[in-house]
Amino acid sequence: MCTKRSGWVRLLYYRYLYPCTGEENWVDSRTVYIGHREPPPGTEAYIPQRFPDNRIVSSKYTFWNFVPKNLFEQFRRIANFYFLIIFLVQLIIDTPTSPITSGLPLFFVITVTAIKQGYEDWLRHKADNAVNQCPVHIIQHGKVVRKQSHKLRVGDIVLVKEDETFPCDLILLSTSRDDGTCFVTTASLDGESSHKTYYAVQDTKSFNTEQELDTLRATIECEQPQPDLYKFVGRINIYQERDEPIARPLGSENVLLRGATLKNTEYVYAVAIYTGMETKMALNYQSKSQKRSAVEKSMNAFLIVYLCILLSKALINTVLKYVWQANPNRDEPWYNEKTESERQRHLIRAFTDFLAFMVLFNYIIPVSMYVTVEMQKFLGSYFITWDEEMFDDEIGEGALVNTSDLNEELGQVEYIFTDKTGTLTENNMEFIECCVDGHVYVPHAICNGQILPGALGIDMIDSSPGPDGKEHEELFFRALCLCHTVQVKEEETVDGIKRGIHQGKGTSFYISSSPDEVALVEGMKRLGFTYLRLKDNHMEILNREDEIERFELLEVLNFDSVRRRMSVIVRSGTGELYLFCKGADSSIFPRVISGKVEQVRARVEHNAVEGLRTLCVAYKLLTFEEYQDICQLLETAKLALQERDKKLAEAYDAIERDFILLGATAVEDRLQDKAADTIESLHKAGMKVWVLTGDKMETAAATCYASKLFRRSTQILELTTKRTEEQNLHDVLFDLSRTVLRQHGSLTRDTFSGLSNEFQDYGLIIDGATLTAVMKPDQDGSTGNYKEIFLEICRNCSAVLCCRMAPLQKAQIVKLIKFSKEHPITLAIGDGANDVSMILEAHVGIGIMGKEGRQAARNSDYAIPKFKHLKKMLLVHGHYYYIRIAELVQYFFYKNVCFIFPQFLYQFFCGFSQQPLYDTAYLTLYNISFTSLPILLYSLIEQHINMDILKRDPSLYRDIAKNSLLRWRIFIYWTFLGVFDAVVFFFGAYFLFDNTTFTSNGQMFGNWTFGTLVFTVLVFTVTLKLALDTHYWTWINHFVIWGSLLFYVVFSLLWGGIIWPFLNYQRMYYVFMQMLSSGPAWLCIILLITVSLLPDVVKKVMCRALWPTTTERIQTKRKCLNVEQSTIFMLSQTSSSISF
């Protein structure tokens, strides 16, 4: 149905499915002539190939094709097409109602939609133009030329400066750095914010100026564009003076992708190979496919039912008509002869009759329902953006709605998948303590920006370390000051380098891709060692004695998530060579050969349990020979053409060993405000909360405890690598499921008894590796089994923690749950680029406008500033939207059954002649104006329970779970209510008209009075039914409900009060007024309205008294409470006592 997978996710899939880029199938290749220069003659024929220009087109229409294309798109929707057909049928054949009745609403809907889509496309055109016209620098004839981006062509040599984004896919020729590398961040492509290194072609890296580049003669042969970001195969042929061309292989490490940004490199020269819509990013672009809500699905199911009803009604009537007409005196009595043409078309007559009946009854599927639903969603979503409680002063933004289609889905959520860092926690790291050889140092929380010399700023938990310890301590601090990738940004207003960091706060600050590092460096600053700057490849540190120490930075072994550590090699002022390494405990401890491992490990574990993020620090001294070896090792790895990453990893592995442990740090990532409260509420509301994080298990578990995801009473089930190492996965899974199911078996009896206080609840912890094992398809295909068991366990756990997850695995988990057999509604919430996959995968994706950029917020359906806002979003807004739209849908079907069923009954009394019961004006306006506004307003502002109660009592959310207001049972109830009402209207009027008069002057009424009587009762009943369902009567409700009834009366008076010159019939002339002049007509209207509303009122009251839902109990209770409270609802209690 909807295969929602963004390009971004797709490329991740590619990465997982085709990890090996070795063997290629060369389907086709392209040859790119660098700088459009022909190769020296004799080598190859110069075949200029045509490539698209660098224009990006995201708009759907142009000025010329807008009307036909848009109309085509719109009529591809089944509902629009249906109405178009009805309209055409009305135009072609002789039908009971005029084409205007369906043409006008259809025209309205189509026009409004076209205008909206036209406006959106105009915005896209504007955005496209902005991109296409942004300037790029191109080398032409040895000079730099500015061009507009869309004029870029394949083969152009492009100059890109630092922090610029690549305008198309490029092959790196040379960089400002000597080694021909450059750093690039691809955060906007794949969400990895770390800097990646790309390499220039070895033989061209010396072409460093425009003039030199102008002399370069080379061609690039490469494959045709394909969407995989991590795959590229090509070859560069460099022609030198009369020599054989040198051919070099090109890989993905040479390709700079459009959308990525150049970092830490002054400039690069590169040649364009894929442009415009052929860039890998454009190929990866896939429009965010539309998510459809559960309500919409129910609505479509109901529509099909009504379509069947419609078809069967028309069919029944057609058949009966022909049965009835078998007698020629009925078919064509002397008083009612057919025209010649009517007699002749005898063969196709039956079919046109069928169509005519269809047209007569087509109002049962109303155009206006779609319009109203769209309006409700569109306008309703404003309440989210308007909500003051969801406004965050800190970032100055409120909630954002990117899709209004899913409003009601917020009320249906069963599973919540949340990210940890930045979502549950603030992602605002604070240095808490460090531990050196078992001695714990805690900086004073507040330093006022002053660096306190000596140990003044330090609380020594333990006794002071000895002199040996002192040395270690300082080494530890230096290590932390040196081993990082933090950059110092000085404020530009400051003149003079002297006014450095020690001059006071605010003049400079640290920036880094990792907030942990910033926290650590700032922590060190508070402990007396201040990292000043990186200057001339020397790192400068201000030590406790206010002296500047300089270390030469020799190598940086960057952090990566596989190694989970980073290292630096520095040469101190005294000439000693140090290798400092910091990383996760699990990746440091195995590489340590000496140091107080036990003490540190104990402290680390203690901190992890506290929910702190821990890092371990180690070092080793290098001899010059060792350093030489290391350099050699790194150099060869970096220059490797094949499997460079693997070789680098091997080199790192060889270098980073035999450490001496220094100590550990602890950084706190504080929980977001009210995170625990929110999670508790969500739990109470019956939602299952899963935390999916890349963090390690202990930290994540601690956060879970802190956020009350796990309670002390929760029994934790572990499904981790540690455990699966002891037992095999199969046994563990069965063990766990047995534990859970035993509990579950004894539990089913009192499942409905309410909240989770009484029984044991389970929490599951699973890690990424084990998850892969569970999900991995086995050889014999028995995975389904594992998956099922896993799901079974999960279903019985109130909370699940998945740690050490890759972004793709997050999406996998969401997908697993989404397609499990109950098809629960899932919600994913996260703040970072690594959450985008699951945000796109889940039914509802919520982005947090976090510190890690707005990637998640932009790809989400809704964006909120803080995690705590999720509570109001779901419990209040979601709940409201759901009950509103549920009523809207049911009511729409109900009111159209009431409307059309009397017409159906009337056919039995008019010889199945398709005579409409109501006048054309009534047929047209019933859905458009007489009954449209009250339900629209209801669906916008109804509040069955007060907002505060909804927030205070999350269990109310359970009342609407599982699409409960749109179940078939309820749908059938509404339909039958409609049929009952229709029967009451029709036969009420029938018996009143039965062969007698009901005026005091003896005059008779005709068929139009009959129809008007039924219609009047209909409009009043249907509107009053809504009034009975309304729980929240603001002045607007009063205005609209009574207003639309008044409008009906005024309209009818006017419609019948004048001989309308433009009409060719005057059938309604004075009909309404004559009807009102009759006493029995009034009595009949009152009677029929009462009878129609009676069953529904009785049902409501009975259900409330005998089988009240939680919602109803709260409503009743609130009424009692209100008497005591003197709130703004004074009005409500005083008037509710006089209400029905």
Next chain:
Amino acid sequence: MMASSYNAKEEDGHHSVSAASGPSAGPSAKSKKPDNTAFKQQRLPAWQPILTAGTVLPAFFIIGLIFIPIGIGLFVTSNNIREFEVDYTGVDASSPCFTCSQTYSWNSSIPCKCAVSFSLEQPFESNVFMYYGLSNFYQNHRRYVKSRDDSQLNGDKASLRNPSKECEPYRSHDNKPIAPCGAIANSLFNDTLELFYIDPNGTRTQIPLVKKGIAWWTDKHVKFRNPGGNNFNLTVVFQGTTKPVNWRKYVYELDTDPENNGFVNEDFIVWMRTAALPTFRKLYRIIQKKSNMTPTLPRGNYTLDVTYNYPVRSFEGRKRMILSTISWMGGKNPFLGIAYITVGSVCFFLGVVLLIIHHKYGNRNNSADIPN
């Protein structure tokens, strides 16, 4: 249906297109705090009624208490109405109009006459309304209902010469437009009914039948108009048109009274208001009450003289003559009275049931422990 949610293609980092869907996406850069108005915060003061047994109870009793007396009143009124009905179709061989019904011909020069005698058991005190009733006659058939031209009937001269196409096949005859056109006008009821009172001593007294006031006032004075007004010579005005096929007279010969001739003839207007159901009656004449002393129609024997023109046997129809007195609520119709009494009683009964429920369960609900 109308707003397919759409998100602008986003090329992050390169440029950021502000997603154009959703209400708020556009000015996302503006960090404006939302207004703290009651409407926007969904905190408008509101009346929050809830239908509970307690609140609905009184309403049910009140409805019961009001409806039952009304119903009784209606029922009694309906029962006090005198109504007499006689079928003169002549289906049975024994009935007086049998021969007339057998020899049907629209254009027979000698009208067939028959007399039906009947007797009234009770006197009709107030004004008596005389109806003719037809059954199995589908005046509400679609083809029939639309077969008229309201502008022609409203005196529009263009439509007089060129009637609406809806009138087919009764639009023109012998190349002349038909006035009034259409199936409804063509099938105008053309039996003549006369009522005679037979004195006990055997003399026949004709009862005067008033033919004014049988049509809606608005119809007669606004909706139906002769072309050029009523003052012209209708013969001239209608020149160039022909009579409906089934008619014997031209439309301007319907009555001698110029106020009741042509399109504004009341019998014609009454017929033109198509009935809702296949069995219907239409007001034919009114018998005015002469004095307070004598009943309008004393009990005794009567004869109905019928000029039998209108054929109904072909479609198994029936013709009836109905005499009825009228109250404020119209003719005899026990439906409303019975319905009111029934609904009133049901409401009362439900009120009692709810009272019990309220007593038994109401307290339980209020004291129920609600987790907060």
